[in-house]
Amino acid sequence: MIKSSIKYVVGLSVLIIGLLSSQIASAQVTAEKFAALPETNLMAISPEGKKLAYRKTSDSQDIVVVYSLETNKTISAINVADVNPRFIYFISEGNLIIKARDVETNWSTAFVMDVGKGKVRQLLKPNPNNYASDDSFYHTESAVVGIDTEREHAFMPVDTKESVMGELYKKHLMKVPLNSRRSPRTVERGDEHTIDYLLNLKGEVIVKEKYNQITNQHTIISIDGDKEVEIYSEIKPLERLSVVGTTPDAQYVVVAGINSQTNRESMFKLSLKDGSFAGELLAKKDKDVEYALMDINRVIYGVRYAGFEPSYQFIDGELNKRVNTALKQLQGYSVGIESWTDDWSKIVILAEGNNSPGDYYLLGQTGQLSFIASQRPNIKPEEINPVIEYSYKAQDGLNIPALLTTPVKHAQTMKNMPAIVLPHGGPQSHDKKGFDWLAQALASQGYAVIQPQYRGSDGFGYDFVEAGFGQWGQKMVTDITDSIAPLVKQQIIDPDKICIVGASYGGYAALAAAAKSSSQFKCVVSINGVTDLNYLFYIEVKHYGKYTASLDYLERLVGKSRKDTNYLDSISPTGLAKEYTMPILLLHGRNDDVVEVEHSRRLRDALNKEDKNVKYTELLREDHYLSRYESRIEALDNVLSFIKQHVPTKI
The missing domain is CATH 3.40.50.1820 (Alpha/Beta hydrolase fold, catalytic domain)
Structure with a gap:
């Protein structure tokens, strides 16, 4: 645990005792204790800050727990040993999304957990009769790219492989019920070049992104009702821009790319009206933007900068000041901003590094950091x-x-x-x-x-x-x-x-x-x-075809064509x-x-x-x-x- 002016979260004694119960262990430093999966991981806070969810793992159990910050009691817990959760987040106070990968099939999928009932349901399943024509193969995905205003539906892209088109995939957008077992329905149909969608807070598609793997034509389309306007188009095999999200004022789509002046990875604002560039979203001359901090509807509030010790910057000045003032207490650590309430009044932070095996903190409105739990409570600070x-x-x-x-x-x-x-x-x-x-x-x-x-x-x-x-x-x-x-x-x-x-x-x-x-x-x-490497290229072509950006990227790294088998063999x-x-x-x-x-x-x-x-x-x-x-x-x-x-x- 980090020693500083950090206090424990008031009212979390029950949770802390439960999370630290395994701290009673042998004093001997064994390698296995470092290799064990984090006992507490994937911590998330609900939109109103009333609940915490986290994955709790040991050699005998793997569960997702939902805990009430109002009653200081566990609300529900489910066994997730067979689905290997990778990410969890609240989509509302009543529903939790669990993104997972099946242990046996390696299929990536998403589940919705009814927090009150403790019941879990897979959001999309491979089912050609429901989601595509009878001669189609339906491939589920785990991505949720938006929710509707009532938080009753999630919007999820899916890839559909049609047998009549050979290996051709089409990416459609599905509207998936969260609180009923009604069938999902297609709300936007893509073609073989569609790669992404952006939605507004009403659940309406406002941006469609396309990339032609054969011609390397990259296109961004702005959608306003029935009107579609091509706001960006460029032929480029690599270093192309990629859609990330939207600004809080919904005036710009944010795209990731390389700043030609600083040669740093950055994010830029592109007008949804006419495609004009309005400069960088946030930037530092000596830092690469690693990723954006955004909500479920991909509204961007800040960015994380890359480096041995990541740093953060927010669009809102007051939020930026509050967060970075608090993070000064954690200098020398790799800090992750893991989850936050809708109004950013409460933020879950993970600090790792010297003297910390991974500790969760809650940053409140006043700027005070409060300790919640350790990922690895059986590892003492002096053992790191x-x-x-x-x-x-x-x-x-x-x-x-x-x-x-x-x-x-x-x-x-x-x-x-x-x-x-x-x-x-x-x-x-x-x-x-x-x-x-x-x-x-x-x-x-x-x-x-x-x-x-x-x-x-x-x-x-x-x-x-x-x-x-x-x-x-x-x-x-x-x-x-x-x-x-x-x-x-x-x-x-x-x-x-x-x-x-x-x-x-x-x-x-x-x-x-x-x-x-x-x-x-x-x-x-x-x-x-x-x-x-010859086998690496073979598998890439077999699964994804001869014309892919990843294939171009591999050839650029190697510096030779995939057809130069002798050279590939030599390295x-x-x-x-x-x-x-x-x-x-x-x-x-x-x-x-x-x-x-x-x-x-x-x-x-x-x-x-x-x-x-x-x-x-x-x-x-x-x-x-x-x-x-x-x-x-x-x-x-x-x-x-x-x-x-x-x-x-x-x-």
Whole structure:
């Protein structure tokens, strides 16, 4: 818990006692306690601030709880173990939306929970007879893009695949009842180019966004009753604008794009009347806009800026002052604004980082921060391994930001520590100074953890992103290995005790770095990693066709056409199997629908063919994100036993 002038929420003693009950645990610092799913997570506050909802997880239960702030009692709770909730939010005082992904099928879907009755109903189901013609396949989605004035209906986009059109999908907009089992109805029909809708507070469509994957024609259409006006049109395969939401005065549609003057990711106002640009919504010259803070109808109130320590700015001056004054108490932490009331009088904040394993606070109208609960109450502040920033020069002189997590016991001396290099996934993403469960678990076992923000990472300006184009398997990899030398020179880490670990693209990066610099690493671990770029392109084309923005993006990153199979093989771990001299651990979720398990199977086979030292484990019923408690612990046990075998350490 953060120590400051922060008090507990008055009247929440019952909730706090319930949430902290598991704090009675062994004093021994175990890696498993860092890897466990947050006990309290996905906290949301109701529109009027009368209720809190949150997900409560342990090794024996996974439930969503709704708690009354008026009576200090639990209103209802439901078992969600089979649907893996990703996000929850109140759509009204009586209804809660649960966005989830089915554990077995990996289908993304949304449920509505009647808070008073504790009953749950899926909003949309695959049902061709109800939602499309009999020869159609109906694909449900979990997105809710708006609600009507009475909060009786949600508006949800769906993709419809018509067999007569082959692989052609059309995105329609459905009006879905929240309080009855009446059939949803189509309120707006899209075509094969429709990608998004914006609605006003009356539930009327006011913007339709289209993108032609073949011609790269991007179009934004303003709708006023029966009148449709094309307010923006441009042919651009990448770096195109994208619709985000509307301004509070409903005069502008807000679009995300790159500021050509600062080369920072930003958001711009586009007139709904005539398509004229009215400047940036909010901006800082030295910050990228990470995302917008908006309500269920996508009315935007502020933005979050990217970085190791995210920051916020609001359109309303008084709100901006109140929030940022309060957040000064949390400097040095990665702070998330998680949920808020309709009038922003109450805001739920999550603070993570040094001395905090993830703590929820309630920001009130007076600017006072009040502690609600900890995500991980069994982790004491003094057990958290400190995270510091540093930077180094790549081989070509580019400055590379990085994070270093040091074991608590070594934090004062930092002398010749065994180390783990941990590149992030994406690749267009970045690490934060929040609670990284894998970095913390590794550091708890005595390893310094290096997290390089290689070129191509976002959050450090678009110039830095562009520096990664054409460098997949090249400079994006050497940036990672370059992170080691400065720490060895300062005798912070031991050059003879280093392994590299990564997940998703980070798994690829770990494998590629180990192949290129085999003498630097004693072992390598890939979790759900990309291993075969030819297969990656094959799957992309198979599922989404030959003309997609994601395909263009992949080719830009690689710097070659997908048809250059020899080059793709030369930068794929499967094609580099002969180069590995160290033991390799491959872990992969069998239900991974982001990076298919076939990637790791292919590398396993290639390594076995070359008689390399490889251990392979498939995690049953697991997705790309290690979302299940059992498989996350299994994965960590595999990783630690493997690393300790090749780089022993003393805890």
